[in-house]
Amino acid sequence: MELEKSLVSGSMALLVMKLLEDRDMYGYQMIEELKKRSDDTFHLKAGSLYPLLHGLEEKDYVSAYEQEATAGKPRRYYHLTGLGHKVLHEKEASWNLYARAVKQVLGGGACCAGA
Amino acid sequence: MQEHKTIESYLEMVSEQIRWKRARSVVVPELKRHLEDQRDAFAAEGRQNAEELAVEEMGDPVTVGTELDAIHRPRPQWGLLALTMLLALCGALLQIWLTAPWSYCYKDVDPFRTLTAFVLGCGVLLLCYFLDYTWLGRHGRAIYLCAVAASLLALLVSPRPQSFSFYAAYLTLCYPVVYALWLYTYRRSGWTGLLLAIAGGIPLAAICMLVPRTSSLLTLMFTGFVLLMAAGWKDWFGIGRRKTMVFVLLCGAVLVFSALLLLWPSLFANRRLAAALHPELDPTGAGYQANIIRKVLDASQWLGQGTWSTDVSAHPFEMTVPSCSSDAFLTTIIYKLGWAPFLAVVLAFALLAAWLLRRCLKHKSQLGSVVSLAVVMALCAQALYNMVWNLGYPLFAAEFPLIVGNTNTIINMGLIGLALSVFRGESIARDDRRGEPLPQPRYRIKISIQKY
Numbered sequence A: 001m002e003l004e005k006s007l008v009s010g011s012m013a014l015l016v017m018k019l020l021e022d023r024d025m026y027g028y029q030m031i032e033e034l035k036k037r038s039d040d041t042f043h044l045k046a047g048s049l050y051p052l053l054h055g056l057e058e059k060d061y062v063s064a065y066e067q068e069a070t071a072g073k074p075r076r077y078y079h080l081t082g083l084g085h086k087v088l089h090e091k092e093a094s095w096n097l098y099a100r101a102v103k104q105v106l107g108g109g110a111c112c113a114g115a
Numbered sequence B: 001m002q003e004h005k006t007i008e009s010y011l012e013m014v015s016e017q018i019r020w021k022r023a024r025s026v027v028v029p030e031l032k033r034h035l036e037d038q039r040d041a042f043a044a045e046g047r048q049n050a051e052e053l054a055v056e057e058m059g060d061p062v063t064v065g066t067e068l069d070a071i072h073r074p075r076p077q078w079g080l081l082a083l084t085m086l087l088a089l090c091g092a093l094l095q096i097w098l099t100a101p102w103s104y105c106y107k108d109v110d111p112f113r114t115l116t117a118f119v120l121g122c123g124v125l126l127l128c129y130f131l132d133y134t135w136l137g138r139h140g141r142a143i144y145l146c147a148v149a150a151s152l153l154a155l156l157v158s159p160r161p162q163s164f165s166f167y168a169a170y171l172t173l174c175y176p177v178v179y180a181l182w183l184y185t186y187r188r189s190g191w192t193g194l195l196l197a198i199a200g201g202i203p204l205a206a207i208c209m210l211v212p213r214t215s216s217l218l219t220l221m222f223t224g225f226v227l228l229m230a231a232g233w234k235d236w237f238g239i240g241r242r243k244t245m246v247f248v249l250l251c252g253a254v255l256v257f258s259a260l261l262l263l264w265p266s267l268f269a270n271r272r273l274a275a276a277l278h279p280e281l282d283p284t285g286a287g288y289q290a291n292i293i294r295k296v297l298d299a300s301q302w303l304g305q306g307t308w309s310t311d312v313s314a315h316p317f318e319m320t321v322p323s324c325s326s327d328a329f330l331t332t333i334i335y336k337l338g339w340a341p342f343l344a345v346v347l348a349f350a351l352l353a354a355w356l357l358r359r360c361l362k363h364k365s366q367l368g369s370v371v372s373l374a375v376v377m378a379l380c381a382q383a384l385y386n387m388v389w390n391l392g393y394p395l396f397a398a399e400f401p402l403i404v405g406n407t408n409t410i411i412n413m414g415l416i417g418l419a420l421s422v423f424r425g426e427s428i429a430r431d432d433r434r435g436e437p438l439p440q441p442r443y444r445i446k447i448s449i450q451k452y
Helices: A005-009 A012-022 A027-037 A046-058 A082-106 B007-017 B021-044 B050-058 B061-071 B078-102 B111-129 B133-138 B140-157 B166-184 B190-199 B201-210 B214-233 B241-263 B267-277 B288-298 B329-337 B339-362 B366-390 B407-424
Strands: A062-068 A074-080
Touching: A012 A027, A012 A046, A012 A074, A012 A082, A027 A046, A027 A074, A027 B021, A046 A062, A046 A074, A046 B021, A046 B050, A046 B061, A074 A082, A074 B021, B007 B021, B007 B050, B007 B061, B021 B050, B021 B061, B078 B111, B078 B329, B078 B339, B078 B407, B111 B407, B133 B140, B133 B166, B133 B366, B133 B407, B140 B166, B140 B201, B166 B201, B166 B214, B166 B366, B166 B407, B190 B201, B190 B214, B190 B241, B201 B214, B214 B241, B214 B366, B267 B288, B288 B329, B329 B339, B329 B366, B339 B366, B339 B407, B366 B407
Parallel strands: none
Antiparallel strands: A062 A074
């Protein structure tokens, strides 16, 4: 089943920042990692990823640097900054609240849970 | 939508959407490497037309290019540009207003030359502002060698009134930036790189001593030390943060100790220091300048011209205070206009320096940070030496940036333009860490204690 685009686009910044929480990555690696972690659900287009990454860099949520990858090719790695970590935690909390509320509504609502 | 079947044609279309040419060199290689990775992955899966599929996977080039164009715009530095020009204009007008009637006793007082220097300074400021400073980083060693060669030539051809080389003295104002560029080229070069980076300071220091220009020598040594410590903190040489910093500290200690050992007993150092601290011991000889500046300061008011009396001198101000149109120009401001205008000038410069420093400390790339830090330190050091001189302690000759002098105003405006070029290109500033080890994944360990 294909995911609706609008569902993914709103949370893409959160997903990309979450990927960078544990280690620095380059664009191609992020797309592959996202596919892997979402069991092939999220197919992020590179054309959407790079403007998003550059926008996050502009806001100082991530920083970028050139380095050789394990294969020896130079890559532009992205690193989650201190401010990025803070924003990620806020976004995560906000998303969890939203997801819980949606789940509750879809499940019949809090008022009807015990009915 | 127009079809783009090859990586080259796709990138060309993306590139066309990005108006800022300098941003293209940052964006396009990243997209190219991504497309190549994707093409190789499709090819490895055995799919036909791997390149075409990779391009298709990337999305519409016009949309991608337009989105990147909106993000990557130069950050104009109009505020800092305006403040720099305003300060330089203020300096030029003050020089013309206060020193023009003195042309009968000072050959170098010329309103036309002062105005020409201001106009040229503005031109150099804008030229450096639009310059791609990363080019300087890529050619750091060549720039260093050119600076050394030009200084040696200046030492040979410059007029030497009182054995002081004028042209070379002006070049030494750029040495902190030249050294920053030299240092940057030795990143990731290990112990050899660190030793060569430190050794690069020796020819520059030797030229400062040959000029002779003690203020430039001290600025170079202090800036060089700070930049080397900053490089150590970032582990530029790849030998470890602590090792680099301890080694630089040891080198600094040895240098200071040797300088004290060599200079302290020398007659020149003692005479200069004694004359600055106790001018009353030799008021007509070595202590004359300090003594007369202090007398003039005592005769000055908060606002308006000070009261000149025969206690200060039997001759007029301009015939009494040496270098009152250059090194001692701040004394002229204090005496002719009062302490309040002097403080206003100093505060305006302090505002510019603080603004530059704030931007420099917030800057993202290592090259940009060291270049702008070198500029700020060079400007602040000149201002500090000149203020100390004009407060009655004439130790090290320097001119107050943007306010005093012609050629040095042009050079200082160029240096500020370079710092502004760094801030202008901040959105595309990137560090090249090729050759450095890859950062390791971060792991978080959560320990929770539960009571049973």
